[in-house]
Amino acid sequence: MTPTSGQEDQPIVSFESIQAAANLIKGAVLETPCLPAPRLSQLTGADVFVKYENMQVTGAFKERGALVKLSSLSQDEKRRGVIAVSAGNHAQGVAYHAGRLGIPATIVMPVLTPFVKISATRGYGAEVVLAGNTLAEAKEEADRLATEKNLVWVHPYDDAHVIHGQGTIAIEMLDALPDLDVIIVPVGGGGLIAGIATAAKALKPAVEVIGVETTLYPGMWGAFYGKEVVCEGATIAEGIAVRDIGVLTTEVVKRTVDDVVLVSESSIERSINAYLTLQRTIAEGAGAAGLAALLSDRERFEGRKVGLVLCGGNIDPRLLSKIVVRELARDGKLVSIRIDTPDRPGTLGEIATVIGDMQGNVVDVEHHRLFLNVPAKGATLDVSFEAFDRDHGERIVAALRERGFVVRYLEIGERMG
Template identity: 75%
Template sequence: MAPNNASVSSGTGTVCEHAVRRAAELLEGAVLKTPCLPAPRLSELTGADVFVKYENMQVTGSFKERGALIKLLSLPETEKSRGVIAMSAGNHAQGVARHAQRLGIPATIVMPVLTPFVKIASTRSFGANVILAGDTVDEAKAEADRISAQEGLVWVHPFDDPHVVNGQGTVGLEMLSDVPNLETLVVPIGGGGLIAGVATAAKAVNPAIDIVGVETVLYPGMWGHFYGKDVRCEGASIAEGIAVRDFGQLTRKIVKDTVDDIILAKESTIERAINLYLTYQRTIAEGAGAAGLAALLTDPERFRGRRVGLVLCGGNIDPRLVSSIVIRELARDGRLVSVRIDTPDRPGVLGEIAGIIGGLKGNVVDVAHHRLFLNVPAKGATLDVTFEAFDAQHGTEIVDALRTKGYTVRHLDVTESIEQ
């Protein structure tokens, strides 16, 4: 555990409590001081006393503009006039673009081709020159390196820069200012800039505070470094904001010195956390933003009875993805049921089936009638029916009632049924 006056230096600056507090002064009035509020329903669910820091309320929807602004303010006028370049899958891009526009600094942002459109559009709306290059963050970075060398643009790194880390650390200062008796902070880890800054600030204020990081199972890079394990980072993650193969040299040292534990969350658990933020807290969390809550769901006993602060670090998620997650979670909970029913092709069958479902208080939301499937008798048909139920037991009662009436009923994947 780092002492109160711990600091880490690099060639371009120092990460320490004093620098984080100075960053907080510079951010005053330029970024929102987002609320850190109690979350009683999440507390009841997890067994911890949960508080949520709503960084999704920032103008760009993410904490990233804190570090981006501190970096931009640190540049001499000659570098500002040349312009800056950044590589990002979205949130850092928007932070750099917004504050570069405010400060009159030309900004070029290189983003992977597969970046969600909502993030590309938002970055362009802040006046940045957006270039799409490569399928991965690494390929986008290679293109940004080439452009930077060719045009003499100044790099604004998304995490491995002391100015950026100090800016992100203001999140921790604000949390402990609003809720001084927090015992644990749970912070998502991508490149490590957020958790490095938060841990530096929080440990300075309260050396006994527990700092827990969270990564996805698919991208456990910092976890592997922290515990000395060989890991593989690959796959399509719903938490693309923390799907990082190469974390920072500066941040890895700070994490090793100040962080107490790192938890790995599965994709399905992150999906559940996104849905819980929407349904319990009435707020939008992207995958990375929901990772802290996913950590509590992954290992509830570790946090039970403790006063826990979660950093909801971003809310930039494609609305279509949110819709898909809500449907999938309803299906997992047994509240949205999709079945295929073999029926005789005669009048009144559809009404009878609807009557059985409705009579048991189920709500039919989608019906597809098939006569041309080759595995259906010429005088038969199939019905794909999706209905709402109160819970899994209620859905089972409705299916059992259909079978009691003589129908052959098979369960289908809900999302597949609705898309057909």
């Protein structure tokens, strides 16, 4: 649940307004690079270019729309101050530019918001209020504060000024790459894709604009195709985990966007890892959704010139490290095995020697003797080792079995119990 957009009082979403927004934010918001990504092209079969919105001061595109909205306020509204509900990028975008403009900002965040995001938002000068366990509960407190203090709402997506700000991305992309065939855009509430599609179609009607949602939160997909959907679940792409998409954004999307597609959680994980390991850049789950669409339907985009909007890079470092480990395991480069062995001196050394002689690298060992499901005269070893690739790992396991060890594969993280 989110604050209403006040549609009836808003300007029409138009390319002319997006052009004006581009002039307004010039010098205050970074014009991020849109660069070729040869290794992603090799991975996907498309000719890939990436728009690096993760390079903004706050790490995400939200600054654009926030600044345009804040700049549209009257002097009285600026004096009274603004309020927003957010657990992430919108909070930081509003806080940062409100601070620059001298506008008091109150951001209501759920109490379970990661401390790093709370700290960053406070660091930009906003007053942070923690309330409720969900955004809906936080919104109730924000409603109360907005009424009590006569504050102005800054909606994260369902606001024409915000949409105009986000649409400036398309102007920059097509200025740098006028021959793009496709622009792929992550979709949460719809503000980003509504702005991008409006500008892109005005500049180049033939360009295809495709939205991407996670399968757990297919709100815009459902609206686009007239399907009943359920939006729920824990997703790695929390930035686009929106239950209530915008009214204004949906209207714009239906008339300007060519398609909305859904991607799996595993494809988003793979894309985060690809950005890190191939592009040496950080993408949060929402930011990686566009690449996930390429990986999920390679045939559709093969040979086409595709622009990806890497809309944000604010990901918890611990989560990022976990994803990297999981992707190593999926690729067969990190192997976890369980070995039943006799409990005698030298066995562990023998196992390590076999792995080492075959150029494997042992990274973790757990030795179990005392559990009741281990024979009294036996032991069990859980071993994780690095391999060059899946085939290399399988050869190491085969060598262990040839030495008489009983070996089975484990999922990463599986342990004796």
